Amino acid sequence: MNQINDRSRDIGAFVPAPDDDMIICRCEEITKGEIRKAVHDGMFTLTEIRRYLRTGMGLCQGQTCAKLVKGIVARELNISPAQLEPATSRVPMRPIEMHVLANEGKEDE
Numbered sequence: 001m002n003q004i005n006d007r008s009r010d011i012g013a014f015v016p017a018p019d020d021d022m023i024i025c026r027c028e029e030i031t032k033g034e035i036r037k038a039v040h041d042g043m044f045t046l047t048e049i050r051r052y053l054r055t056g057m058g059l060c061q062g063q064t065c066a067k068l069v070k071g072i073v074a075r076e077l078n079i080s081p082a083q084l085e086p087a088t089s090r091v092p093m094r095p096i097e098m099h100v101l102a103n104e105g106k107e108d109e
Contacts, residue, residue, distance in 0.1 A: 007042065011077060014040035024072065025065040027058020035069055039076040046087035049073060056087060 020033025
């Protein structure tokens with residue numbers, strides 16, 4: 001079984017660290033402690049961390065925090081960062097008002 005997805009292994013109790021209040025994901029204001037705690041809550045993959053905390057989902061789309069998050073998760077799991085698969089990426093979405101969609105194609109008439 002893949003060591004990362006083996007949820008039965010004990011990674012130890014969450015022990016707060018002095019630098020847990022350091023902001024890692026600036027766009028979503030996620031701290032190192034929140035990421036570490038998420039791992040101890042059972043989020044073992046970068047995709048799970050992203051869905052749980054929204055790391056890498058802000059304006060920069062993980063350009064500033066992805067490597068930091070990966071390193072923190074790997075350290076908590078006591079594995080090499082190379083063993084972690086990259087998080088699933090998606091194109092950023094923005095809300096569109098309904099009248100914009102309703103008028104689409106009407107300019108051509």
